[in-house]
Amino acid sequence: EIVLTQSPGTLSLSPGERATLSCRASQSVTISYLAWYQQKPGQTPRLLIYGASSRATGIPDRFSGSGSGTDFTLTISRLEPEDFAVYYCQQYGSSPLTFGGGTKVEIK
């Protein structure tokens, strides 16, 4: 099973700042089958990024994904008020699919 470790656990930033979230895999993720999701309190997860770097439909271009192998990054170029949430990475290259533990982006 591929274990995904997200860091930091919590990121305290102000609106307008840049957020950099990390997702490290215990072994290489097949063909960069890595997704990122956003979840706000009381809401369902929303797909942001798939294939490590492709934005899902309707996702603003301030969200970008990068990385390959075992190291992946989600970058939010300029935080908007609605971006404060928990972010999860997920690998879907090998079974069982696994999620990281999440990074909470909170208002500083």
Add this chain to the structure above:
Amino acid sequence: QVQLVQSGAEVKKPGASVKVSCKASGYTFTSHGISWVRQAPGQGLEWMGWISAYNGNTDYTQKLQGRVTMTTDTSTSTAYMELRSLRSDDTAVYYCARVDHPIAPTATDYWGQGTLVTVSS
């Protein structure tokens, strides 16, 4: 528009079973799969397994093998997840989510609203 509508909240006793439904609309049901993901209170996301609505193939996490069964009814575009021998640590919100591929579990682009299953004596 794509919608996944799940059945309502359930309260079950330890040892019982629960069956959650997920009715899909707005797309060709058999062109995608359905993943099931759960989230215990205040915790992260846990992938439970996946079913292809195209050919009925399934893949379950080993942790739940023997206790979980996922099925689909293509005549009504509905997916089902049954979990047996419930324990208190099965208390969670259960989500169905559309998989963006017919025969492999990939990223999930649309999610149901979630079904809270509470296991308590």
